[in-house]
Amino acid sequence: MVNFGVSQMPYAKFGRILIICLCLASVPIITNSQRTPQEEVNALQSIKDSLTDPYTNLRNWNKGDPCTTNWTGVICHILTPTDGYLHITELLLLDKNLSGTLSPELGRFSYMKILDFMWNNISGIIPKEIGNITSLELLLLSGNQLIGSLPEELGKLSNLNRIQVDENQISGPIPLSFSNLSKARHIHMNNNSLSGPIPPELSRLSVLVHLLLDNNNLSGHLPPELTELTHLLILQLDNNNFSGSTIPSSYGNMTRLLKLSLSNCSLYGDIPNWSNLSNVAYIDLSLNQLNGSIPTGALSRNITVIDLSNNTLNGIVPGSFSELPLLQKLSLANNLLSGSVPSSIWQNRVLNVSERLILDFTNNGFSNISGSLLTPPNVTIGLQGNPLCSNRTLIQFCRPNEEHPSNSINITKVDGCPPRLCKPPYEYAPASPEMPCFCAAPLYVGYRLKSPGFYDFVPYFSDFEEELSAGLGLNINQLAINSAIWQKGPRLRMHLKIFPPYRNNSLQLVNESEVLRIRDLFSGWRIKDNHVFGPFEFLNFTLSDAYADFLPPSSSGISKGALAGIILGTIAGSVVLSAFVSLLILRRRIHKHYQLSSRRLLSRSSIKIDGVKDFTYSEMAQATNNFDSSSLVGQGGYGKVYRGVLADGKVVAVKRAQEGSLQGEKEFLTEIELLSRLHHRNLVSLTGYCDDQGEQMLAYEFVSNGTLRDHLSGKFKVPLNFAMRVRTALDAARGILYLHTEANPPIFHRDIKSSNILIDSKYSAKVADFGLSKLAPVSEFEGNVPSHISTVVKGTPGYLDPEYFLTHKLTDRSDVYSLGVVFLEVLTGMHPIYHGKNIVREVNIAYNSGIVFSVIDERMGSYPSECVQKFVNLALKCCKDDPDERPSMAQVVRELDNILMMMPDKDSEMSEYPGKEVMSSPASSSRMSYPGTSSSIVTTSYGFENVSGSDLISGAIPGVAPR
Template identity: 35%
Template sequence: MCMVLSWKMAPRVWLCILALFLQVLLTTALTDAEDAASLLSLKESWANVPSSWVGSDPCGGKWGGISCLNSRVVSITLSSIGLSGSLSGDIGNLVNLQTLDLSYNKGLSGNLPASVGNLKKLTNLILVGCNFGGPIPESIGHLDQLVFLSLNSNNFIEEIPDSMGLLSQLYWLDIADNELTGSIPVSNGRKPGLDMLLKTKHFHFGNNRLTGEIPAQLFTSNMSLIHLLLENNLLSGSIPDTVGLVSHLEVVRLDNNSFSGSVPATLNKLTNVTELFLSNNRLTGNLPNLTGMGSLNYLDMSNNTFDPSDFPSWFPTLQSLTTLVMEGTRIQGQLPNGLFSLPQLQTVKLRSNKLNGTLDVGSSYSSQLQLIDLRDNGIDAIKQRARSYGFQIILDGNRICYEGGTNEYCTSSQPSNSSYSTLPDNCLPAQCSNHQVSSRTCKCAYPYTGTLYFRAPSFSNLENSTYYEILQESMMKSFQSHQMPIDSLTLSTPTKNFNSYLVIGLQIFPSSGYHFNLTGVVTIGFLLSNQTFKPPKLFGPYFFIGDCYKYFDGVRTDKSKGYGIIIGAAVGGSILLILAILAGVFAFRQKKKAEEATLRSNPFASWNKSKHSDGVPQMRGPTSFSFEELKKYTNNFSDVNDVGSGGYGKVYRGMLPNGQFIAIKRAHNGSMQGALEFKTEIELLSRVHHKNLVRLHGICFEQGEQMLIYEYCPNGTVKDSLSGKSGIRLDWPRRLRIALGVARGIQYLHDLADPPIIHRDIKSNNVLLDDCLTAKVSDFGLSKLAGEHEIGHVSTQVKGTMGYLDPEYYMTQQLTEKSDVYSFGVLLLELITARNPIENRKYIVTEVKQQMDTTKELYGLQGILDPKLDSSMTPKSLEKFVDLSLRCVENTGADRPSMSEVVKEIENIMELAGLNPNVESTSTSENYKGGSKQSPYVEESPFAYSGGYLPSKLEPK
């Protein structure tokens, strides 16, 4: 405490006042303790955090991407900076948070924690283009202030939570490009549903696996909806006529589903719709009458089974139409030349119909016309003008081409995608180096890059540069209005992808220097992820996927003010003392909080511990290895013995004193990541013993380490062999023996383990092959005990790997032994096709069922069978194998065989193929260099929830 005694002491007085002032200033500037603890927890769970994240005072220390108000954190915007890790549950403690944007960080994965529901003040939740997975938590419905919700382009699974219907303030809902399943939820008096979202203008649900019908109740006249995007799902049933009640709709995408029945007549009441996609469904009845839809620009009704009809007479009423696509719609007769006189028309695609007669384009065709594609019809003549048309006509597959007529139009070639790129602004592009790029103003810099995806553009002519110039000008004006440090931007290579999205590359250049700083990057990212930038209407709804920005300049501004030496020394001492006290208090609170969190999250708390075991469970079977022993066996965990890594940690090869090889799965040092899976594997593998189950030799649980020690399987995984990575040739007998081995291992778990065990993650990446190619089921981190449940199933959160998951388990969350049977059936199909279960958005089960023809040899599946299958495969044995596979993947568990029945059936198939099911396979060691084998221990699938095994690195001779 300082006291003023006389004016002669004024310098000392002023020093004391200044010290007290700084003390008050520092105290008030400190971040709220709970918020600081939460951000420090996030920092610990993430890699590649901003370099400004130093110290323990995020608000006072001005952490990049963090905004505060009155010492409370109100905004986290960290897009495109290369973050990796998971989202800590401590995010829920930031109760004043209003904006959370972590978009375009591909390294962010794991589940969205339920604690996000605690963020009651949150208005913007944006996680675009990350790798988050698992179900969207029901707690998201607690965010009653939420206006903007973007979870698109992730790996979310399971159903859309009913609770989303409680988000009464929601304006934007984008959950597209995930793996969501189930039906669209609507309210029923007991639970909420999406029909309650009357203020929401955007339903973006495309590119998921949604099933069932669109509930008629979803649509009402009170809705504000303008975008209804449901493309590329598994929806079925009829399109409800209530869709005609939503008068504000502008874009409707229902394409690439399984809708059936007639198109509702009420559709033509949607007079504001500019884009309508109904293609690739099973729609029947008459072509819909769209008279009155005068705003329609883009219409695609291709590949449906409408009743045969002449070309509709109402088409000339669509005066705004730019694109007409009606391939495979069974229209017939002669085309009226009035069609081509629509003033905005650019593209007409009428391939694979029954059009005939003479093609007459007329003389008053649209000046914007680029393409008329009439392939595979019955047109026998064309009325030509004296000079060539300025657009392309394709008549390949028509009579005019078969009967020796003109060849000018008898070609299947189509216009390529545009090579457009923004031109320099009256300057010569600079010659740049060090990965720099020349901007539109011919300056070298490191641009922020990414890709724009427009989901329903109003035009199809990609060659018209005017469109992109309009877009470019619009973007620049938007960025400038937000005072962004941008010099220029360029657009390049517009293309159409398989979803009919317009895809455009984007580069944004800094206004000064060569780099953007962190604030510039995350602000640009937020303007695009938050849809602050509104494109011209002709481009329609969009989303942006930003690239990781790697070129931050790293310049830190020197904020020191150079106080006098005397004042600096005096004040510095006071500050150090205050900070020391505050740091001590904060550290104590943090330590106590960390200890409590560790205690709560410790999955081993229920195990009996010995005072000499450092927490190692007391059980029979596995050996408890010391850390020092494992260091010795792996040559101090040397890089030579590092055979791979996964989400759990690293895996090392080791050798016991008796010469036996072992595989050691080591968690990240000091981490409890995967602790539940670690505990589960120990508890289950310590009491199951079968030649087709990987053997657990021991564990290490000391010095902060978590390690599992397995038998060493040098020939990798079945997935590696099927993909060709291991170099092992799997002929038909070997594939049958693998199938039998896996089946016997699972049968043991179901029928002989006490209580029974459901594996829950059967897949080719979890089946190892030993020296003799004996199949060994591994990775029990997701397994569940089943025998103690008298009701016949275990109710549990859905976990596993997409593509192998039982749909019944998926829908009901009721796990049974038949869930393993389904996964095993997918594995059988993988064995004969060598394809991933989901490849190019095609599901192997569906592919086999669609192509299967039992009247043909090999069931007509030659096109999808693995070409590496040789003459050792007999047609009859393969057909029986396919029959068994499809029985295993029946939609309901009751229709699937038990694993004991599966084992017997595979044994019969082997005998049919002339093989003895009780004879083991031979060793493959003669095919490889001795000592060069490495074990493939790591997970590959981004959907897997627990550690698996690395691709094999065996070296063929």
């Protein structure tokens, strides 16, 4: 799978290239109207020089002319009236894994309209020279590591419609010059470190609709002048420090406002009269020091959320709260309210099956409930911590409840298509009565609602599908929402699939012009905002390998027809020349082969590691009986694994790379480097290696009792009981904790799965297979430690962290996610992906439905239910889609220790190994699985080999059940 816009054209045969080069002299000279001004070409080269491009996404930025040869991310237009040149009008480098800094040469693009560097790892400051691009309409720098202040010069961008610099580390004040951005409709500067007051001068921005400044260090008073923003729909200022400020009474007159979010802003005083907020749908004033009573005036009938929790409000609950037909959440918790709770708030609501109502009145002074006590099934009421809970007839309302057991939203659609008949990367398009099941390769889009005006997405799901498909000009059956996940903000992140329309042939693709059109709608923010759904964020646009031919050419601006004419005109000479070139290539390959063999022979003297033996080929052959099939214990993508006995009698597992395995070459060096300095009882140790006679082999300690996957799959006579499953999980977690915190430097494993956790004769678990591991980031020159590594996605489907899969950002929490999936396997015995279902999703559904014990593996016998419940909770926390919500590995180890301590002695005795007298599977102990392999006797127990990002589309998107 590749990101769209990255040139990936395969290399041509050397002979053909030479032919084309010889013939280029006959091509007419390109005129000015077909070329980019040299000043803009030079600026692009300076931009590339200031960036770090580890995956060579910009590798075609030195081939030909930028506009006529389609440089990655460069969009050009002929201006009207024309000056004879093509000018760069858009620079779209979204999600390209770029780092480095932004060059001041960006200011050279006098005709630029869109500048997009979102979701990279770019550091440094925002160049003030960007202020020279007066034509700029979209400045998109979100999701980087930019520092420093916002340049005053950006205030000169008189045509700017949208500035998005959120999710960086920008500090300093909001420049007063921003009040000159007279065409700005969207200012998104949230999640930075901005300080100082909000300039009252921003009230001059007469067309501003979204002002998002939440999660900064802003201070001072809330400017009452913001009321003059007559088109403002969203005012989001949460998590700042306006200490000593009240909410200006004029804010109650913002008649067009849809969302007012001022949570955790150190505000005090009264809540303004809100009866004039005739369109508001979402009010969050929680976590302040507001006092006085709740306004009694009528509220907008559009309201979905009212959160006034954690203040010092007094008085009663207004009767107007009983007249809100769309209300989803009302939270008045942790105030000083008293009197009666009016049951009319929920009795007056008629809820359909997809709607729910959350009412939180906890920790106040309510003495009773007025009206009927009947509660519809879709209503959750919290009243614990109130005096009324002393009344036994009301005890049903006083039990603790959890609003959101999971941030994932259950999306279930029955399409009626037969299972697994499409060959990946093709899959069934959404079926409908008018459209039969057909196989198609979808486009993948990362999409996020940045400030939605609701608490529960389910009632709005169909409306959103219709709205977005209409905005994209698609039939509703071409759009599928593969997953929807609540994240901090709150924001709603989605993984979308876009399918081609049905055509009467076997395999379908979205045609090339349609791919470009859809991408441009997202990247140009040309999809109309809906008031309910709020502003959106475009996160990524990804094509599977089925679309490889759609990628732009990398070098030549010659038309296909002209090129065909050139080749036809010289075909006779090409035959002779190709034959000559082929002889040269053959000779070069033979020479390269001898060089490679020589290097391998020499490398034995260069790889000398203390404590790790350097074996010869003959020693390995002797240990394994000349690699006899009777010694074979497994086979995987890397090669084969044999049981061997060294000359000193030590038993080892010998992993032998298959011939020509380039991936194996890399893994070979990685494992030697890492394992040679890792020493922990819960990690498989390296005995030695062989790099001799063109062979690569690794010799591990032999672990005799198979893999965790073997035990969970029923290959052993006696299954693991619950206590041993917890101990195995704890052993694995301790081994990974060592990698994260005690190895020097720390290591991210990147391929944790049950088949890489081995069980020894004492039933201790050991983590194995470090071929995909990566060194964790270390301190930079300023002492800062980056939070992640940007790397190509590798791992095993079903275990992959969805955030890593989408962003290519590998963190320690990526290992936590994978281990969480292993925990779910331990609990259920199921595979991560089975019968088209994903284990994380299925256990979440069971958990949210209150039937989680129905999916627990019956083979582990009796178990203490409280301990299992805690283990389930831990596993699901590890598998949260948002990495920030997952525990650290240290917290995982601590929780597993606590679970073991809770267990009755008879359940936790080490002597209670399952099958103590049967220490091996029905197969002999010499035929167990080893890192990166599957059993050589039975069908592979885990079903997948290590794959790169381009392979992942053949499985499910991690964390989401396949269609």
